[in-house]
Amino acid sequence: MLVVKNLEKSFGKTKVLKKINLEVNEKERLVIIGPSGCGKSTLLRCINHIEKPTKGKVLFEGIPLDDNEELYKIRIKMGMVFQQFNLFPHLTVLENIILAPVKLNLLTKEEAIKKARELLLKIHLEDKEANYPKELSGGQMQRVAIARALILEPKLMLFDEPTSALDPQMKKEVLELMEELGKSGLTMIVVTHEMAFAKNFASRIIFMDDGEIIEEGTPQEIFKNPKSSKLKEFLDSLI
Amino acid sequence: MKLFENLYDTLIVDNRYLFFLEGLKNTLIIAFFAVILGCIIGIFIALIRNYCDYSKKFKFLNFLAKSYVNIIRGTPSILQLMIIYYVIFASVDINIVLVGILAFGINSGAYVAEVIRAGINSIDKGQIEAGASIGFKYYQIMRYIILPQAIKNILPALGNEFITLVKETSVGAYIGIVELTKASDIIASRTYDYFFPLIIVAVIYFILTLILSKLVSLMERKLNNVSS
Ligand SMILES: Nc1ncnc2c1ncn2[C@@H]1O[C@H](COP(=O)(O)OP(=O)(O)OP(=O)(O)O)[C@@H](O)[C@H]1O
Ligand SMILES: [Mg+2]
Numbered sequence: 001m002l003v004v005k006n007l008e009k010s011f012g013k014t015k016v017l018k019k020i021n022l023e024v025n026e027k028e029r030l031v032i033i034g035p036s037g038c039g040k041s042t043l044l045r046c047i048n049h050i051e052k053p054t055k056g057k058v059l060f061e062g063i064p065l066d067d068n069e070e071l072y073k074i075r076i077k078m079g080m081v082f083q084q085f086n087l088f089p090h091l092t093v094l095e096n097i098i099l100a101p102v103k104l105n106l107l108t109k110e111e112a113i114k115k116a117r118e119l120l121l122k123i124h125l126e127d128k129e130a131n132y133p134k135e136l137s138g139g140q141m142q143r144v145a146i147a148r149a150l151i152l153e154p155k156l157m158l159f160d161e162p163t164s165a166l167d168p169q170m171k172k173e174v175l176e177l178m179e180e181l182g183k184s185g186l187t188m189i190v191v192t193h194e195m196a197f198a199k200n201f202a203s204r205i206i207f208m209d210d211g212e213i214i215e216e217g218t219p220q221e222i223f224k225n226p227k228s229s230k231l232k233e234f235l236d237s238l239i
Numbered sequence: 240m241k242l243f244e245n246l247y248d249t250l251i252v253d254n255r256y257l258f259f260l261e262g263l264k265n266t267l268i269i270a271f272f273a274v275i276l277g278c279i280i281g282i283f284i285a286l287i288r289n290y291c292d293y294s295k296k297f298k299f300l301n302f303l304a305k306s307y308v309n310i311i312r313g314t315p316s317i318l319q320l321m322i323i324y325y326v327i328f329a330s331v332d333i334n335i336v337l338v339g340i341l342a343f344g345i346n347s348g349a350y351v352a353e354v355i356r357a358g359i360n361s362i363d364k365g366q367i368e369a370g371a372s373i374g375f376k377y378y379q380i381m382r383y384i385i386l387p388q389a390i391k392n393i394l395p396a397l398g399n400e401f402i403t404l405v406k407e408t409s410v411g412a413y414i415g416i417v418e419l420t421k422a423s424d425i426i427a428s429r430t431y432d433y434f435f436p437l438i439i440v441a442v443i444y445f446i447l448t449l450i451l452s453k454l455v456s457l458m459e460r461k462l463n464n465v466s467s
Contacts, residue, residue: 050372
């Protein structure tokens with residue numbers, strides 16, 4: 001479904017991503033781990049071209065992402081959830097969720113509202129539709145951000161440290177929602193520092209360091225049998 | 240008694256107060272239409288610059304827009320006015336108030352462009368990324384996400400730009416536009432007394448800007464209430 005080919009990204013002279021090759025199949029739950037600054041966010045942002053790759057290609061269902069009309073259609077099918085939520089503060093919860101489908105003419109306003117209310121029910125925020133983002137807790141905001149992506153019925157969802165800005169109780173609400181999404185068969189790529197979650201959730205884990213994919217495998221392989229010294233070092237540093 | 244006589248000379252004799260009214264009218268007309276022209280130019284320039292920065296395309300167009308802003312901000316407005324009147328429209332018979340509107344509008348456009356750019360740049364970058372991630376194009380991100388938030392910073396700043404412009408139009412006296420400052424000059428040249436004409440005009444400017452700044456702070460408060 002998603003193919004990343006020889007992807008490279010530099011900021012000025014510093015190479016942040018070096019020849020990344022990656023394939024993600026339908027229904028996979030891919031978790032990316034690695035030390036801070038190794039390029040995880042940059043990789044995720046290059047995948048939906050919010051950041052333009054310096055070299056290499058990203059293909060979604062066989063179609064290359066490029067600076068053309070297709071890009072916008074592909075992004076609709078590729079939801080993204082950010083560490084800082086990035087809800088639209090001037091809009092209510094409901095307006096946040098229906099903005100894209102309505103303005104992109106994918107749904108009528110009535111259809112969008114109906115669908116948004118179903119999603120709000122799913123994320124247990126049905127009583128918050130008229131509230132503004134700043135009236136919500138961090139965990140609630142992140143769940144709204146997920147609903148905002150879900151209303152477009154994405155085939156793939158990208159999560160960039162969705163719980164890093166949250167305290168433990170709120171983390172749980174969001175991680176549970178993500179697990180639910182995974183179970184429902186949604187293809188997901190998740191960057192996270194939550195190792196316990198990664199172990200349970202991932203169908204495959206990628207370990208990155210210094211702009212490269214160092215190792216990949218099942219949670220079992222990554223956590224029980226790390227091969228590279230870098231991954232061992234990284235796992236040791238977590239304890 | 241002498242003072243009273245001077246005041247009488249300044250205002251009543253030959254209906255001289257009409258000069259003040261004429262001046263006030265022209266000052267307001269020039270400032271008002273110049274700020275509208277300035278907004279049109281400014282929005283245009285700001286969006287060009289922002290789009291070019293965002294997409295990293297059309298570098299030359301971006302350079303032109305940037306140059307316009309830099310040249311206007313880097314030269315005195317009186318010089319810009321004189322160039323437009325004595326050079327560009329040298330051989331054209333054109334209403335001098337219109338010249339004022341054009342000159343101050345072009346001048347104001349550069350400042351308005353910067354005001355709008357600053358307003359847009361004050362919005363968190365994550366908003367643009369969130370907008371892009373839901374499939375929005377540049378204009379949709381601007382229209383539905385960035386500008387509705389930026390307007391809160393932009394409108395009061397535009398109000399202040401209008402206040403500056405009201406005072407700035409006094410430069411128009413230099414090419415003979417009968418705005419407030421020129422009006423006081425005309426009267427003084429007839430009464431041989433500068434005191435009252437200048438004081439009266441100063442009071443008028445002061446009251447005008449006072450009212451306008453009150454309106455701006457009222458607007459600021461309204462805009463802040465809307466969002467909270
Ligand atoms: N816009 C940018 N300009 C310059 N350098 C950048 C930019 N964005 C990221 N970088 C650099 O690229 C490197 C990788 O950053 P990235 O955010 O992808 O790391 P990360 O793996 O997500 O880290 P973290 O776990 O802390 O989120 C870092 O060294 C960072 O300083
Ligand atoms: Mg990151």
